[in-house]
Amino acid sequence: MRRSAAPSQLQGSLAKKPRFRPPGNISTSNLNEKINKMGPHVTFIEVGTTKNPQLHLQPDSGICNSVLSAATSEESAKEKNDVALVAAAEVAKSEEKEAAPGHRTKYFSVVWRKVSKKKHKKWEGDAVLIVSGRSFTLKDLEGRDIGKGTGYKLKDLDSLNEGETTVIGGKEIEVMGIISSDDYSSGRCFQSSIGSPCLTTSQITQKPFSNPVKSICKSNTKENVDDSPNFKPRHDPYAQNSFVMPRPDKSHQWMFNKNCLPLVDVVVDPYLVHHLRPHQKEGIVFLYECVMGMRMNGRFGAILADEMGLGKTLQCISLIWTLLRQGLYGGKPVIKKTLIVTPGSLVINWRKEFQKWLGSERIKVFTVDQDHKIEDFINSPLYSVLIISYEMLLRCLDQIKNIKFDLLICDEGHRLKNTSIKTTTALVSLSCEKRVILTGTPVQNDLQEFYALIEFVNPGILGSLSSYRRIYEEPIISSREPSATQEEKKLGEKRATELTRLTGLFILRRTQEVINKYLPPKIESVVFCRPGILQIELYRKLLDSQAVRFCLQGVLENSPHLICIGALKKLCNHPCLLFKSLKEKECNSSCDEYEEYNFSDVLIDAYPVDYNPVTFSETDSGKLQVLTKLLAVIRKLSPSEKVVLVSNYTQTLNILQEVCKRHGYNCSRLDGRTPVAQRQQIVDGFNSKHSSDFIFLLSSKAGGVGLNLIGGSHLILYDIDWNPATDIQAMARVWRDGQKHPVHIYRLLTTGTIEEKIYQRQISKQGLSGAVVDLTKTSEHIQFSVEELKNLFTFHEDSDCVTHDLLDCECMGRKDHQAESLEGVCAYRNCQLGPNHHKPDYKKPLSMSQLKQWKHFSGKYPNINDPFLERIKENVSFIFQNVTNQGSPT
Numbered sequence: 034m035r036r037s038a039a040p041s042q043l044q045g046s047l048a049k050k051p052r053f054r055p056p057g058n059i060s061t062s063n064l065n066e067k068i069n070k071m072g073p074h075v076t077f078i079e080v081g082t083t084k085n086p087q088l089h090l091q092p093d094s095g096i097c098n099s100v101l102s103a104a105t106s107e108e109s110a111k112e113k114n115d116v117a118l119v120a121a122a123e124v125a126k127s128e129e130k131e132a133a134p135g136h137r138t139k140y141f142s143v144v145w146r147k148v149s150k151k152k153h154k155k156w157e158g159d160a161v162l163i164v165s166g167r168s169f170t171l172k173d174l175e176g177r178d179i180g181k182g183t184g185y186k187l188k189d190l191d192s193l194n195e196g197e198t199t200v201i202g203g204k205e206i207e208v209m210g211i212i213s214s215d216d217y218s219s220g221r222c223f224q225s226s227i228g229s230p231c232l233t234t235s236q237i238t239q240k241p242f243s244n245p246v247k248s249i250c251k252s253n254t255k256e257n258v259d260d261s262p263n264f265k266p267r268h269d270p271y272a273q274n275s276f277v278m279p280r281p282d283k284s285h286q287w288m289f290n291k292n293c294l295p296l297v298d299v300v301v302d303p304y305l306v307h308h309l310r311p312h313q314k315e316g317i318v319f320l321y322e323c324v325m326g327m328r329m330n331g332r333f334g335a336i337l338a339d340e341m342g343l344g345k346t347l348q349c350i351s352l353i354w355t356l357l358r359q360g361l362y363g364g365k366p367v368i369k370k371t372l373i374v375t376p377g378s379l380v381i382n383w384r385k386e387f388q389k390w391l392g393s394e395r396i397k398v399f400t401v402d403q404d405h406k407i408e409d410f411i412n413s414p415l416y417s418v419l420i421i422s423y424e425m426l427l428r429c430l431d432q433i434k435n436i437k438f439d440l441l442i443c444d445e446g447h448r449l450k451n452t453s454i455k456t457t458t459a460l461v462s463l464s465c466e467k468r469v470i471l472t473g474t475p476v477q478n479d480l481q482e483f484y485a486l487i488e489f490v491n492p493g494i495l496g497s498l499s500s501y502r503r504i505y506e507e508p509i510i511s512s513r514e515p516s517a518t519q520e521e522k523k524l525g526e527k528r529a530t531e532l533t534r535l536t537g538l539f540i541l542r543r544t545q546e547v548i549n550k551y552l553p554p555k556i557e558s559v560v561f562c563r564p565g566i567l568q569i570e571l572y573r574k575l576l577d578s579q580a581v582r583f584c585l586q587g588v589l590e591n592s593p594h595l596i597c598i599g600a601l602k603k604l605c606n607h608p609c610l611l612f613k614s615l616k617e618k619e620c621n622s623s624c625d626e627y628e629e630y631n632f633s634d635v636l637i638d639a640y641p642v643d644y645n646p647v648t649f650s651e652t653d654s655g656k657l658q659v660l661t662k663l664l665a666v667i668r669k670l671s672p673s674e675k676v677v678l679v680s681n682y683t684q685t686l687n688i689l690q691e692v693c694k695r696h697g698y699n700c701s702r703l704d705g706r707t708p709v710a711q712r713q714q715i716v717d718g719f720n721s722k723h724s725s726d727f728i729f730l731l732s733s734k735a736g737g738v739g740l741n742l743i744g745g746s747h748l749i750l751y752d753i754d755w756n757p758a759t760d761i762q763a764m765a766r767v768w769r770d771g772q773k774h775p776v777h778i779y780r781l782l783t784t785g786t787i788e789e790k791i792y793q794r795q796i797s798k799q800g801l802s803g804a805v806v807d808l809t810k811t812s813e814h815i816q817f818s819v820e821e822l823k824n825l826f827t828f829h830e831d832s833d834c835v836t837h838d839l840l841d842c843e844c845m846g847r848k849d850h851q852a853e854s855l856e857g858v859c860a861y862r863n864c865q866l867g868p869n870h871h872k873p874d875y876k877k878p879l880s881m882s883q884l885k886q887w888k889h890f891s892g893k894y895p896n897i898n899d900p901f902l903e904r905i906k907e908n909v910s911f912i913f914q915n916v917t918n919q920g921s922p923t
């Protein structure tokens with residue numbers, strides 16, 4: 034289809050048009066400062082001249098009439114967006130080849146058409162012209178070559194300038210502008226339409242408040258001059274401590290205030306404001322700007338990726354309550370109905386949080402469950418918020434699709450990283466464009482999952498999946514390969530920075546540190562427990578098995594390594610777990626996975642003949658032995674405190690429950706099998722100070738996310754998960770707002786075994802977990818190499834702590850110790866062990882180096898300054914400990 038003019042012409046000269054500007058990272062402090070300054074003395078947002086070209090073609094008074102042409106150019110911009118990304122990747126590759134020695138490569142933005150003798154000629158499209166010496170390449174905005182040639186006269190190509198027209202490779206071109214080599218290599222010249230940012234709070238230029246009606250819409254319609262009291266802010270923006278949302282810039286008004294209604298300040302209800310922490314205020318402004326489309330033209334999504342416990346729920350409630358009652362233009366509320374989708378175990382918690390912060394009078398929220406059908410929500414005008422679990426959403430999808438929701442909030446939304454699951458498809462099918470993902474553990478695995486989350490909140494912002502892969506994922510991943518060339522590294526870095534900056538505009542992540550000062554101290558201990566005699570024997574036999582030998586030879590069909598890893602992990606928890614599964618397999622399978630690798634016989638023989646897994650002995654497992662002692666000590670030293678005991682396995686929880694029974698400890702339990710309807714009740718029961726429960730048994734994988742278990746002040750992680758996020762999630766259940774006691778976290782690991790290896794892998798991966806907004810960090814390994822398996826399947830019987838051995842810790846404060854510590858991250862601490870003889874490995878991940886800064890000592894150390902650990906050290910070979918918030922009030 035021919036166009037009457039190339040898009041660039043519709044928008045004015047490309048040369049004068051601002052290039053795509055990636056959003057800068059929002060500096061927390063900056064934003065905070067702005068918020069504090071924001072008060073009623075007013076922040077009328079000035080439109081920067083380079084931010085929105087369309088706007089500046091319009092005189093002020095014409096703003097309200099210009100929506101159509103804006104929409105047209107925006108559409109064409111979106112069209113280009115998707116394909117443009119692919120182009121940049123190709124371009125960067127070809128750049129090298131095209132550069133002719135002695136000649137600087139030049140880049141131009143051009144419009145082109147076929148050479149023709151017609152009278153009324155039309156430009157056919159925009160393109161990028163690359164000129165190098167006597168050669169040129171013409172690329173369309175999808176990065177495809179649409180013309181190439183060589184042997185041109187140097188003077189013809191070299192003298193090309195803005196505004197010039199020439200014929201090249203059978204095409205007539207007009208040079209619209211010059212592109213910098215940086216814009217070209219980063220791919221930005223192909224992205225001119227992607228996510229053009231609006232002003233952010235941190236970029237606001239302030240000027241004294243002027244009546245928006247007069248300054249923007251000068252027409253004299255009654256509506257415009259109406260000074261109706263309805264147009265007054267709902268809450269006094271001039272009151273002390275008032276919390277006023279940022280005002281929109283002109284481009285926003287032009288896009289969304291078609292009727293030229295007066296601008297009304299949006300002021301957060303003072304009833305909420307005095308509860309809000311500074312980071313929560315900042316988060317509310319962020320969410321507000323995102324869903325109002327004030328951060329990126331035509332984009333209304335946000336990801337609030339604050340670490341756990343920072344009060345994402347309260348931030349959302351504040352947003353909902355504000356938008357439900359107020360709006361910028363004529364004060365008209367921005368939303369009518371909100372849909373909150375959350376894991377089943379948190380549905381009631383959400384309702385309670387609404388009640389906690391807003392009381393039951395202000396807002397009516399509806400939760401869908403067995404007794405409350407969605408029809409009741411549909412039929413009643415009273416409710417403005419619907420809270421539903423992901424599972425129930427699928428069941429009620431047809432009805433939900435028929436309701437018009439203006440705001441969609443997906444709690445624990447990292448599950449949407451998987452595009453092929455039904456939940457994602459269902460949510461994508463809802464037409465609501467203001468979408469918010471809440472997650473404490475955002476990008477856990479890979480860049481494609483990251484893409485999926487972004488795509489959900491702001492569809493199309495990163496182009497199609499294939500273009501995203503080519504422009505970002507592939508260069509970033511290649512740059513992290515050990516074999517990467519300098520150029521690949523540079524390109525990968527550049528792309529990662531670009532991606533971080535681009536997405537940084539609508540992703541906000543704050544770490545726990547912002548809330549630390551409101552929390553009691555946290556004492557975190559990694560406790561290495563010596564394995565029991567039976568465990569050692571079985572461990573050796575397992576490593577000697579045919580299955581392990583296969584793995585080490587690289588024979589990984591039918592995944593024998595996963596079977597071996599599973600068996601080793603069970604063994605570490607308790608030999609009776611392995612025994613049970615060996616017996617079960619023996620009884621009921623003809624095609625037995627263990628049998629296949631000659632597992633069962635060898636292992637079963639190692640157990641005593643009369644071994645009974647039901648009457649298991651606590652001393653058969655090193656960790657269980659330590660655990661029982663620890664529980665007894667806590668009971669004795671802090672009789673009023675409670676313990677959350679976490680495992681990822683139901684069978685292990687059974688063992689732990691049995692131990693509680695044996696010792697007479699009352700406990701409650703929440704795992705994957707706990708009916709959703711009962712979960713909150715169980716949690717509330719435990720948190721209540723009247724509860725007689727001493728222990729809360731929790732399966733972190735099944736239902737840990739989002740739970741508040743502040744009734745407990747000791748949390749014990751009985752086993753370790755490959756994914757650090759699972760364990761971090763669990764740990765955050767107790768150390769959160771509302772906790773009154775110092776919190777003790779214990780992570781139990783069996784010394785010298787696979788658990789230590791998983792821990793090491795976890796902490797190196799943890800460096801990545803902040804990777805949502807910092808993609809430049811090291812890569813992770815997804816599959817096991819034979820080398821890694823070899824390491825996993827090595828049993829270090831003689832070590833007190835393999836993890837410590839790896840740290841090359843120069844103990845007893847040798848002078849060179851500090852110099853070795855990486856960038857002096859933390860204060861230096863003595864190691865109380867003797868020096869060992871490994872050579873320092875400067876390549877070890879930062880997180881390992883940070884671990885080295887933790888206090889650490891062997892179990893034999895005479896003076897462990899911790900009353901709990903002091904009393905359990907008999908079976909403990911080593912301890913790492915870190916205290917956060919030491920001085921904070923409790």
Ligand SMILES: Nc1ncnc2c1ncn2[C@@H]1O[C@H](COP(=O)(O)OP(=O)(O)OP(=O)(O)O)[C@@H](O)[C@H]1O
Binds near residue numbers: 309386472740769770
């Ligand atoms: N400003 C505040 N003052 C006091 N308590 C607060 C405040 N903000 C939040 N809380 C409380 O802190 C606890 C944690 O909040 P919330 O459950 O919203 O955390 P979250 O960010 O959603 O964490 P997670 O990622 O674990 O779900 C809740 O009990 C909440 O009521």
Ligand SMILES: [Mg+2]
Binds near residue numbers: 345346444445739
């Ligand atoms: Mg939450």
